[in-house]
Amino acid sequence: MKKPLLVVLAFGCVTLFAGTSAIAQDTQAQTSANQSAQSSTDKDIDLLRKDIRSQKKQLIAANVPLTDAEAQAFWPVYDRYTADLVNVNNDKYQLIEEYAQGYDTITDAQADDWSMRLLKLDSAVTSLRLQYQPAFRKVLPAKKAALYEQIERKAQLLIDVQVAAAIPIAQP
Numbered sequence: 001m002k003k004p005l006l007v008v009l010a011f012g013c014v015t016l017f018a019g020t021s022a023i024a025q026d027t028q029a030q031t032s033a034n035q036s037a038q039s040s041t042d043k044d045i046d047l048l049r050k051d052i053r054s055q056k057k058q059l060i061a062a063n064v065p066l067t068d069a070e071a072q073a074f075w076p077v078y079d080r081y082t083a084d085l086v087n088v089n090n091d092k093y094q095l096i097e098e099y100a101q102g103y104d105t106i107t108d109a110q111a112d113d114w115s116m117r118l119l120k121l122d123s124a125v126t127s128l129r130l131q132y133q134p135a136f137r138k139v140l141p142a143k144k145a146a147l148y149e150q151i152e153r154k155a156q157l158l159i160d161v162q163v164a165a166a167i168p169i170a171q172p
Contacts, residue, residue, distance in 0.1 A: 073139035081132045
């Protein structure tokens with residue numbers, strides 16, 4: 001069950017960010033029909049992001065053995081962490097969408113700004129993990145908390161690789 005969830009998670013990420021690449025190809029002369037299609041794409045992306053979160057939760061549940069008491073304490077902390085992570089990822093998605101819309105005409109100043117904003121978002125994710133680690137450690141023994149962090153990190157790295165693969169490379 002572990003490998004299929006990773007494959008589904010990876011496929012979901014590819015599908016999610018294939019939509020982002022399509023955004024880069026849109027022109028500013030969109031008709032209202034195209035705007036409706038964009039709204040539909042945004043809704044599809046939102047659904048895919050929710051599905052990825054659900055799959056990630058299933059992946060953690062399948063790989064981190066929790067007693068009933070641990071599960072009762074762990075999942076509310078995980079849900080709070082995920083809600084906070086969604087906020088950071090919303091900002092990351094907006095940044096990627098912004099880049100995708102103008103990567104072929106990006107100026108040096110815009111490239112600098114984009115790079116710095118992306119690095120700050122990466123830092124925000126790390127800060128969030130550091131912030132929540134004591135809470136996870138409080139509800140789990142050290143080895144299970146470490147296992148959770150490994151699974152969480154591997155899943156996030158897989159998502160990040162898929163996102164990076166979908167983002168067009170800046171041309172000097």
